[in-house]
Amino acid sequence: MIDLRSDTVTLPTPAMREAIARAEVGDDVYGEDPTVNxxxxxxxxxxGMEAAVLVPSGTMGNLAAMLAHCPRGTKAFLGAQxxxxxxxxxxxxxxxxxxxxxxxxxxxxxxxLDELRDELAKPPDAHFALPGLVALENxxxxxxxxxxxxxxxxxxxxxxxAHRLPxxxxxxxxxxxAIALETTAKKIAETADSVSFCLSxxxxxxxxxxxxxxxxxxxxxxxxxxxxxxxxxxxxxxxxAGIVALExxxxxxxxxxxxxxxxxxxxxLVAGLNxxxxxxxxxxxxFEVDGxxxxxxxxxxxxxxxxxxxxxxxxxxxxxxxxHGISRRDIDRVVAAAAESxxxxxxx
Ligand SMILES: *Cc1c(COP(=O)(O)O)cnc(C)c1O
Numbered sequence: 001m002i003d004l005r006s007d008t009v010t011l012p013t014p015a016m017r018e019a020i021a022r023a024e025v026g027d028d029v030y031g032e033d034p035t036v037n038x039x040x041x042x043x044x045x046x047x048g049m050e051a052a053v054l055v056p057s058g059t060m061g062n063l064a065a066m067l068a069h070c071p072r073g074t075k076a077f078l079g080a081q082x083x084x085x086x087x088x089x090x091x092x093x094x095x096x097x098x099x100x101x102x103x104x105x106x107x108x109x110x111x112x113l114d115e116l117r118d119e120l121a122k123p124p125d126a127h128f129a130l131p132g133l134v135a136l137e138n139x140x141x142x143x144x145x146x147x148x149x150x151x152x153x154x155x156x157x158x159x160x161x162a163h164r165l166p167x168x169x170x171x172x173x174x175x176x177x178a179i180a181l182e183t184t185a186k187k188i189a190e191t192a193d194s195v196s197f198c199l200s201x202x203x204x205x206x207x208x209x210x211x212x213x214x215x216x217x218x219x220x221x222x223x224x225x226x227x228x229x230x231x232x233x234x235x236x237x238x239x240x241a242g243i244v245a246l247e248x249x250x251x252x253x254x255x256x257x258x259x260x261x262x263x264x265x266x267x268x269l270v271a272g273l274n275x276x277x278x279x280x281x282x283x284x285x286x287f288e289v290d291g292x293x294x295x296x297x298x299x300x301x302x303x304x305x306x307x308x309x310x311x312x313x314x315x316x317x318x319x320x321x322x323x324h325g326i327s328r329r330d331i332d333r334v335v336a337a338a339a340e341s342x343x344x345x346x347x348x
Pocket of ligand 1 (some may be wrong): 056057058059060062083084137139140141170172173198200209
């Protein structure tokens with residue numbers, strides 16, 4: 001199978017398995033796992049922040065961040081298409097009493113700045129929940145994996161900080177963003193007060209995300225991690241793979257971007273498929289199938305028969321994600337399979 005559903009399907013590399021086997025470990029809830037401590041220092045350094053904490057998932061990283069930033073009953077402003085708003089089971093509202101306040105997301109992943117400005121201009125009237133946080137996402141998953149411009153992040157941060165609000169960045173794929181923006185993760189994180197990123201997506205580690213911020217903030221986030229059940233004991237076995245991921249898997253993401261570009265170009269030539277354009281493509285291609293849900297279901301089945309899996313994003317919309325397990329030859333096979341499948345569905 002050529003599995004393009006997500007970069008989360010990546011498997012740990014042989015070097016990761018070896019590092020896991022050799023990992024020096026201790027009880028991380030006591031702060032005594034040397035491998036976790038090393039990974040957390042590396043993570044903080046990479047994004048230019050004081051400290052970091054290892055969490056089991058990106059979802060927990062974002063949730064611990066929101067809980068640490070926002071008192072109960074305060075508003076977290078975030079994009080209506082944000083992963084944290086759409087795909088994290090409403091955790092911040094359910095567990096933190098946080099009023100998630102969605103703002104319009106533009107197609108390029110940016111927030112509607114006017115809407116944010118209007119929200120922040122509301123008087124501290126007793127009718128309104130007080131603002132607590134502004135959250136950004138880069139790369140932006142639901143906006144086709146596009147990298148979001150640094151200038152936009154800076155504009156959001158300026159507004160938030162003028163109102164004494166912290167900014168959290170969901171940087172699940174921050175290294176993909178850095179490549180697409182021709183900059184560094186540190187530069188991207190500069191505008192944020194906290195950032196989370198995933199080891200278990202394009203970087204191919206089996207488990208784990210890092211939440212990074214000031215020493216004081218990470219201290220509070222550690223308590224939230226414990227509260228959420230994310231305090232892990234000999235977590236060095238996870239961290240060991242994460243260290244290999246940070247040391248060896250970041251630079252190769254550029255291959256995934258080239259493959260995604262080739263895939264977008266190839267699928268764009270197939271009659272019956274419409275590839276969604278993105279401002280700054282990373283490792284995702286979103287495309288629609290003509291003819292609505294029935295045609296799309298037939299197309300997906302025909303692709304599966306030819307050994308290709310994509311993620312159904314809507315009734316007639318699919319997402320294909322390139323990653324470590326996908327080669328350039330696979331892309332050629334996918335494009336050929338798509339041409340055949342579309343021929344089968346729409347008739348040649
Ligand atoms: C995957 C993802 C997350 C959550 O990560 P998990 O490890 O799957 O919980 C958060 N934000 C974005 C943008 C993501 O793509």
